[in-house]
Amino acid sequence: PPIYDIVLVIDQSGSMWDCGGQGTDPDQLRVDAAHLFINYLGADAGSSRYRLALLHFGGTTRLMAPLTELRDTAAREQLIIAASNPEPIGWTNPLAALQTARDLLHDGALPGSRRVVLLMTDGEPAWPAGQPLPPNRPTSSLSTCAPPTLPAGGAPSLNGSTSGSRWPARRPMGRSSLPCMPMTWSPSTMPLFAVSPAPATARPLSRPPTCPPTSRSRSRCLSPSRSPA
Numbered sequence: 001p002p003i004y005d006i007v008l009v010i011d012q013s014g015s016m017w018d019c020g021g022q023g024t025d026p027d028q029l030r031v032d033a034a035h036l037f038i039n040y041l042g043a044d045a046g047s048s049r050y051r052l053a054l055l056h057f058g059g060t061t062r063l064m065a066p067l068t069e070l071r072d073t074a075a076r077e078q079l080i081i082a083a084s085n086p087e088p089i090g091w092t093n094p095l096a097a098l099q100t101a102r103d104l105l106h107d108g109a110l111p112g113s114r115r116v117v118l119l120m121t122d123g124e125p126a127w128p129a130g131q132p133l134p135p136n137r138p139t140s141s142l143s144t145c146a147p148p149t150l151p152a153g154g155a156p157s158l159n160g161s162t163s164g165s166r167w168p169a170r171r172p173m174g175r176s177s178l179p180c181m182p183m184t185w186s187p188s189t190m191p192l193f194a195v196s197p198a199p200a201t202a203r204p205l206s207r208p209p210t211c212p213p214t215s216r217s218r219s220r221c222l223s224p225s226r227s228p229a
Contacts, residue, residue, distance in 0.1 A: 011121035057097035058089025
């Protein structure tokens with residue numbers, strides 16, 4: 001039987017949090033989904049065949065757990081702890097997160113293993129107003145988008161520039177959507193699966209959503225005094 005090396009990449013950007021009622025996942029269902037995935041992955045097919053890593057991303061990418069063999073309950077519990085109580089991470093840069101996942105698998109996957117990236121996001125890539133997109137990104141060999149739509153305040157481009165603060169071009173797929181992500185990718189060796197809610201209405205932003213700090217960990221956002229990385 002094949003061995004699987006899997007990276008779970010979870011969006012923790014400002015748009016995912018309950019900021020003034022604008023968050024796409026204020027109840028942090030992404031945390032519950034991560035717990036279910038960790039608990040049931042390989043549970044009935046030999047846990048030692050599966051290794052799982054966890055990345056959280058926003059404006060930066062954080063390695064929450066390296067590739068971990070799901071050999072026993074203790075290993076799963078460590079991954080569940082890593083997925084719990086996330087922190088908001090500013091803007092949304094899925095390109096950097098996917099590159100980190102690819103590098104993690106390239107450097108740490110077992111020889112001959114099947115390599116998979118699972119992306120959990122609201123499908124709303126966002127950069128600060130006036131900041132260019134990463135330059136000179138080649139178009140992916142795995143098509144993840146239809147011809148882009150141009151919302152108010154943003155002009156998506158594949159050559160590394162944009163005139164607006166948001167880049168929300170996406171392709172609706174039932175209750176899911178995939179952001180348009182130009183990057184070098186090899187679907188034959190590394191499948192990409194994206195999980196996200198239905199596309200939200202695009203809105204230009206000059207800064208990440210902010211909201212007052214609260215005692216509930218599931219309602220925290222960037223405070224105005226914090227700037228995204």
